[in-house]
Amino acid sequence: GENVEQHPSTLSVQEGDSAVIKCTYSDSASNYFPWYKQELGKRPQLIIDIRSNVGEKKDQRIAVTLNKTAKHFSLHITETQPEDSAVYFCAASIDGNQFYFGTGTSLTVIP
Amino acid sequence: GAVVSQHPSRVICKSGTSVKIECRSLDFQATTMFWYRQFPKKSLMLMATSNEGSKATYEQGVEKDKFLINHASLTLSTLTVTSAHPEDSSFYICSARRMNTEAFFGQGTRLTVV
Numbered sequence: 001g002e003n004v005e006q007h008p009s010t011l012s013v014q015e016g017d018s019a020v021i022k023c024t025y026s027d028s029a030s031n032y033f034p035w036y037k038q039e040l041g042k043r044p045q046l047i048i049d050i051r052s053n054v055g056e057k058k059d060q061r062i063a064v065t066l067n068k069t070a071k072h073f074s075l076h077i078t079e080t081q082p083e084d085s086a087v088y089f090c091a092a093s094i095d096g097n098q099f100y101f102g103t104g105t106s107l108t109v110i111p
Numbered sequence: 112g113a114v115v116s117q118h119p120s121r122v123i124c125k126s127g128t129s130v131k132i133e134c135r136s137l138d139f140q141a142t143t144m145f146w147y148r149q150f151p152k153k154s155l156m157l158m159a160t161s162n163e164g165s166k167a168t169y170e171q172g173v174e175k176d177k178f179l180i181n182h183a184s185l186t187l188s189t190l191t192v193t194s195a196h197p198e199d200s201s202f203y204i205c206s207a208r209r210m211n212t213e214a215f216f217g218q219g220t221r222l223t224v225v
Contacts, residue, residue, distance in 0.1 A: 001171065006154075034213065043204060043216040044155070089154060096208055098145060101155045 002027040004092050006102025013080050014110050021105045023090035024072040030092040033073050034099070035064060037086045044089060048075070080109045113139050115207050117217030124195055124224055132190045132220045134205030140185035141207035145214070146178075149202040161188040161205075195224040 003026040013019050025033075031052040036044035050057045050064045050073065057064050061080075066073040077084055087106050091099040114137040124130045134144055142163045147155040159180055160168040167180035177199075179191040188207075192199050200223050208214040 041202075041219075041221070043218045045216075046213050049213065096212075096214060097143065098157055098160055099147075099155075099206070099214065100157060101147075103154045104152075106152075 002030060002092050002100040004090060004100050004102040006090050006105060008105060009103060010106045010108075012108045012110060015080060015082060017080055019075075019077045019080050019084070019107055019109075021075045021088055021090070021107075022072060023074070023092075023102045024070075025092040025100075026071065027092065027094075028068075028071065029094050030100075032093045032096045033064070033066060034091050034093070035062075035075050036089045036091065036101075038089060038104075039086050047088075077107075080107075082109050082111050085109045113137075113207075113209050113212070113215045115205065115215045115217045117205055117220050119220060120218060121221045122223070124222070126196055126224055127194055129191055129193045130195055130222060132192075132203055132205075132222075134188045134190070134207070134217050136186045136207045136209075136215075139207075139209040141188075141209065142185060144182060144188040144205055144207045146180065146188075146190050147204045147206065149204060149219075151202075155204060158190075163188075192222065195222075197224045200224045 006023045034049035038044045063076040090102040116135045118133045144161040146158045161182040163182045182188040204219040205217045206214045
């Protein structure tokens with residue numbers, strides 16, 4: 001089955017700085033890669049996703065890049081704000097069905 | 112966006128009893144729903160894929176007789192934790208995917224077995 005690895009497990013940045021979270025996946029058939037933000041005790045919320053037919057996608061302060069050859073994808077958050085503090089999960093999926101999640105990154109933005 | 116509702120949000124049960132968790136897609140039909148388990152400060156682990164009108168597909172290592180899944184309609188899937196043990200205590204989350212769109216998660220169920 002799919003194996004998704006995520007790094008780092010914890011990340012602290014100063015407000016205004018950028019944060020980068022990286023994930024690798026094992027199954028070359030995976031073609032859909034969402035990123036979720038989860039606050040304590042709440043459901044994961046989709047923040048951005050990318051499909052395998054594109055290499056980069058951006059939505060305001062958030063961007064995701066995908067390298068299919070190397071089987072890795074990254075989340076970039078620029079101009080971080082305290083409300084960005086949460087746990088972020090990457091996931092890999094075939095056609096958006098079963099999701100295999102990374103281990104999570106706890107992001108803390110220091111005011 | 113689409114709404115997926117889970118019930119109950121919290122449940123405490125005694126060891127040896129069974130607990131049923133419901134996952135409903137409120138404004139769309141979901142032929143497939145997914146059940147995940149999340150331990151504290153850990154990732155979401157896919158447990159099984161629930162298929163409307165047929166048997167669920169379980170991930171390796173997940174006991175199908177322990178975690179019974181029923182998907183009797185296009186808007187409802189249930190997960191029953193049978194003969195619950197304290198180690199079954201966890202956060203259980205379902206998700207459903209509307210055709211060709213993103214998956215939506217329920218709010219989760221915090222199960223505590225005492």
